[in-house]
Amino acid sequence: TLGAKLLDKFGKPIESGGEGLKNLFRIDCSQLDSRIKRTKFIVAADVDNPLLGKRGAARVYAAQKGATPKMVGELEKYLTNFARVIEKDLGIEVADLPGAGAGGGLSAGSVAFLNARIKQGVDIVIKAWGLKEKMENADLVFTGEGSIDRQTLYGKVPFGVAKIAKKYGVPVIAIAGNVEDGAYMLSKYGIEAIFSTTPRIMTLAEIRKNPGQLITNTVEQIMRIYRLRKEGC
Structure with a gap:
């Protein structure tokens, strides 16, 4: 693992998956892998959707993957809590960041924990080719x-x-x-x-x-x- 800990209000690790984020209370990065600070990360995102809102990960992509309207609403709340705790504990704002909603919010996590830069994947491929x-x-x-x-x-x-x-x-x-x-x-x-x-x-x-x-x-x-x-x- 990278060493970051996602903890509930009792200091215990939350469950994996979107539902676990509803119990997220604190992020502990004291044991984050030291190599991360020495590494430059670039996230190639195929869309510029933010993490939250009408164009966010839950409202746009969860429905495409079979989530019901109720599930979409719940996931939006869980991701909102995720973004709130990231801003509180890490000082990084990911809620409205363009591209943060790509990959179901994977880009947001990469920015928060890896200090990654989000770039349009198509631009990377176009340049390489x-x-x-x-x-x-x-x-x-x-x-x-x-x-x-x-x-x-x-x-x-x-x-x-x-x-x-x-x-x-x-x-x-x-x-x-x-x-x-x-x-x-x-x-x-x-x-x-x-x-x-x-x-x-x-x-x-x-x-x-x-x-x-x-x-x-x-x-x-x-x-x-x-x-x-x-x-x-």
């Missing part, structure tokens, strides 16, 4: 993710790719296994069209059996249309 240089001579760009929805606007890969492509005037087409309400708002930000890879109503298990083939089939059909356009048909 040299995407800007590759984009200059591109005719068409494909991007995608498992599900494209309103959250895609908050720093996910398709949004980051589209921002760069727009600078170079390159059209972007996005593909996803699931296309939800709000996805088409991305047209304002450089994504020309969005396609689902599922040709019919399919269960998640069916989609996971052969996602590569579904992607290939979808891209092939898109390119057939693109070729017709290039040929002036």
Whole structure:
């Protein structure tokens, strides 16, 4: 372990998981691993959501993972207590920090206990891959993710790719296994069209059996249309 202790009001360790945070009273970092202070940590977050609030970890992502409205409300209270104790004992404010809600609040904990910096994961990947240089001579760009929805606007890969492509005037087409309400708002930000890879109503298990083939089939059909356009048909 890293050495930090999350304790209840009796000085005993709290239970693991979100529910345990309701009993969090004090954080003891007196035995925190000394190597942490000598190490620079960067958290690559795929969204800029804060820890709490309408766009926070509980209200946005817990529901996606199957939590009921009651469970979401409870988790929001537990995370609020977590943020309060972090600020009280460590002097670090994570409640409204952009990106702190990524990974179910993992980013918030990383900032609190590792003194980590949160960076947009897509920016890290774009730089490492040299995407800007590759984009200059591109005719068409494909991007995608498992599900494209309103959250895609908050720093996910398709949004980051589209921002760069727009600078170079390159059209972007996005593909996803699931296309939800709000996805088409991305047209304002450089994504020309969005396609689902599922040709019919399919269960998640069916989609996971052969996602590569579904992607290939979808891209092939898109390119057939693109070729017709290039040929002036």
